[in-house]
Amino acid sequence: MTILGMNRRNALIARLNPREAIKGVNQKFETKERLAAAGVPVPRTLALIADEGEAAEFDFASLPDAFAIKPNRGRRGEGVILVNGRCEGGWRKLSGEVLTIAMLRAHITRILAGELSLEGGNCDAALIEPLIRTHPDFARLVPFGLPDIRIICLGDVPLMAMTRLPTVESGGRANLHQGAVGAAIDFRDGTIFRSVLGQDEVWDHPSTGAPLIGAALPFWRETVEAARRCSGALGLGYVGVDLVIDAQAGVQVLECNAYPGLEIQNVNAAGLAGRIERVQRQQREAARAARWAGHRHRYAGVRPMRDIGVGLQTGLREAAARVAGAWAGPAQFAA
Amino acid sequence: MRSDNLHLPGDIALLRTFYALVTAAAATFGAIVWTLFDRSDNIVTSAVIAVFGDPSRPWDVPDMHLLLVMPMGACVVVFVRSVLGWKTFGLFTPMLLALAYLQSGPIAGPVISTTAILIGMLAVPLLKALSLSRVGFLGTLIAIVVSALGAMALEFQQPALVSAFPVVVTALIVERWWNAFEADGPKKAMRMTTTTLAVALMIQCLVAAPPVLLLAAEHPLALPLSSIVLMIVLGRYQGLRLSELTRFRAAAQEGA
Numbered sequence: 001m002t003i004l005g006m007n008r009r010n011a012l013i014a015r016l017n018p019r020e021a022i023k024g025v026n027q028k029f030e031t032k033e034r035l036a037a038a039g040v041p042v043p044r045t046l047a048l049i050a051d052e053g054e055a056a057e058f059d060f061a062s063l064p065d066a067f068a069i070k071p072n073r074g075r076r077g078e079g080v081i082l083v084n085g086r087c088e089g090g091w092r093k094l095s096g097e098v099l100t101i102a103m104l105r106a107h108i109t110r111i112l113a114g115e116l117s118l119e120g121g122n123c124d125a126a127l128i129e130p131l132i133r134t135h136p137d138f139a140r141l142v143p144f145g146l147p148d149i150r151i152i153c154l155g156d157v158p159l160m161a162m163t164r165l166p167t168v169e170s171g172g173r174a175n176l177h178q179g180a181v182g183a184a185i186d187f188r189d190g191t192i193f194r195s196v197l198g199q200d201e202v203w204d205h206p207s208t209g210a211p212l213i214g215a216a217l218p219f220w221r222e223t224v225e226a227a228r229r230c231s232g233a234l235g236l237g238y239v240g241v242d243l244v245i246d247a248q249a250g251v252q253v254l255e256c257n258a259y260p261g262l263e264i265q266n267v268n269a270a271g272l273a274g275r276i277e278r279v280q281r282q283q284r285e286a287a288r289a290a291r292w293a294g295h296r297h298r299y300a301g302v303r304p305m306r307d308i309g310v311g312l313q314t315g316l317r318e319a320a321a322r323v324a325g326a327w328a329g330p331a332q333f334a335a
Numbered sequence: 336m337r338s339d340n341l342h343l344p345g346d347i348a349l350l351r352t353f354y355a356l357v358t359a360a361a362a363t364f365g366a367i368v369w370t371l372f373d374r375s376d377n378i379v380t381s382a383v384i385a386v387f388g389d390p391s392r393p394w395d396v397p398d399m400h401l402l403l404v405m406p407m408g409a410c411v412v413v414f415v416r417s418v419l420g421w422k423t424f425g426l427f428t429p430m431l432l433a434l435a436y437l438q439s440g441p442i443a444g445p446v447i448s449t450t451a452i453l454i455g456m457l458a459v460p461l462l463k464a465l466s467l468s469r470v471g472f473l474g475t476l477i478a479i480v481v482s483a484l485g486a487m488a489l490e491f492q493q494p495a496l497v498s499a500f501p502v503v504v505t506a507l508i509v510e511r512w513w514n515a516f517e518a519d520g521p522k523k524a525m526r527m528t529t530t531t532l533a534v535a536l537m538i539q540c541l542v543a544a545p546p547v548l549l550l551a552a553e554h555p556l557a558l559p560l561s562s563i564v565l566m567i568v569l570g571r572y573q574g575l576r577l578s579e580l581t582r583f584r585a586a587a588q589e590g591a
Binding site: 003005006007008011196199262265266267268269270271 | 417420572573574575576579582583584585586587588
């Protein structure tokens with residue numbers, strides 16, 4: 001069985017992801033700092049507003065024309081306001097509505113009160129980052145919205161990758177359950193080899209009609225490199241990394257997930273469990289080789305259990321061949 | 336998507352069968368409520384009594400039995416969650432609900448608590464309009480459920496229902512239902528509610544079965560101890576859940 005089910009995923013996470021590390025990734029700012037220290041590209045921080053005092057003396061005029069404001073411990077996409085440009089009285093949101101300074105202050109107050117944060121939080125900080133504009137080579141595939149890339153890593157080994165492409169039906173959100181297209185990416189060259197909408201395979205984007213199969217993602221090597229470093233930086237053994245590709249800044253890690261979903265297997269038409277087993281077997285072999293590396297020992301490299309297993313296998317095969325031969329022998333004579 | 340073209344003849348037939356079954360279930364439910372309500376002899380009440388027996392009869396199990404079969408109910412919940420993969424509200428809500436059924440009766444328990452849940456479901460949108468805090472919301476909901484259960488208990492002469500236990504379980508189910516309704520939409524919330532009630536019904540039928548009653552009376556510790564062994568085995572199960580066989584059909588189609 002090569003498919004990773006919920007039971008096995010939970011057991012894997014319980015073994016590989018420590019509790020503090022799981023808590024750590026819920027905090028966007030702290031996660032960003034840790035990732036940046038490990039050399040992973042992350043969005044710049046324009047401001048971090050931690051309490052009402054800071055909010056009161058914050059200079060809103062210093063903000064650029066385009067930015068995103070989000071709760072530091074927010075659930076996926078909730079409480080995020082995307083601002084695209086200025087107009088009289090304040091800014092213009094990406095959706096076209098006007099955002100005045102008073103509305104912005106009210107939103108920050110709601111964020112600070114923890115109304116838009118994960119369960120169990122009654123205070124939070126507001127994070128302001130530059131607005132991400134998708135790289136044109138990537139953005140041409142979608143009608144609007146922010147397409148993202150999800151890479152599942154076991155330690156520093158990337159296991160499976162997909163991109164989530166918003167559609168008109170998903171309202172610009174990159175969420176497979178809300179009608180976004182999931183597209184499996186080939187690790188060798190960063191091209192899409194299979195794409196799925198709901199339960200069905202599709203070949204073109206349903207909203208833009210852009211052909212998806214064979215479409216190449218920009219900066220693929222850098223994307224995989226960024227994803228590989230996240231696990232070590234955050235202390236998570238099994239992690240789902242969400243990346244976007246900005247037109248100016250290039251690859252950026254937006255979020256890391258300690259409980260990555262399993263839907264990626266349906267998009268790739270491949271199972272994760274087989275790949276995990278293979279990586280873990282290679283890691284065990286490497287650890288064993290490292291353990292014996294400097295030794296000039298008589299029994300170095302001897303693995304009795306493996307040798308017994310191989311011996312049993314060959315012995316059984318020979319015995320089976322002998323039995324089969326004994327069966328076939330008289331029949332040949334009879335003929 | 337498959338769900339888009341429901342105009343194939345086979346699909347229409349399936350859908351109509353489903354509607355007919357739902358209507359039949361609702362009618363039966365209504366008839367039982369009527370029988371609980373109306374003690375006189377008419378065609379509906381006599382039909383219900385002929386099919387189900389007296390719906391207000393109690394289970395009549397000893398109090399000790401309730402305690403002894405609790406691990407067995409938990410065992411069923413563990414099985415349903417990690418082997419079948421059915422989603423229910425909370426961890427052991429179905430088990431608690433089944434125990435609440437055992438306190439009242441085989442027919443009256445499910446029917447009355449389902450009615451209370453339905454009443455709570457109707458009240459939730461009204462309460463949400465008042466924009467209460469979470470604690471205030473839950474408290475008010477408990478009060479509403481208590482009123483519904485109390486009114487029914489007085490009307491149907493079912494004093495066992497008005498213990499603290501079923502009330503809190505019912506209120507919790509209504510609250511979880513609302514959370515699921517907001518997060519996953521009405522379809523999934525309805526499905527989870529149905530699963531929770533069905534699992535509770537299954538547990539009730541299992542733990543009140545005559546062999547189990549006999550075993551609990553003869554060897555009181557046999558059930559909890561065997562449940563411990565079974566749950567340890569089930570808790571270590573890491574294979575695919577039954578529901579995942581269909582969920583990952585696309586992932587399983589690969590050759591390698």
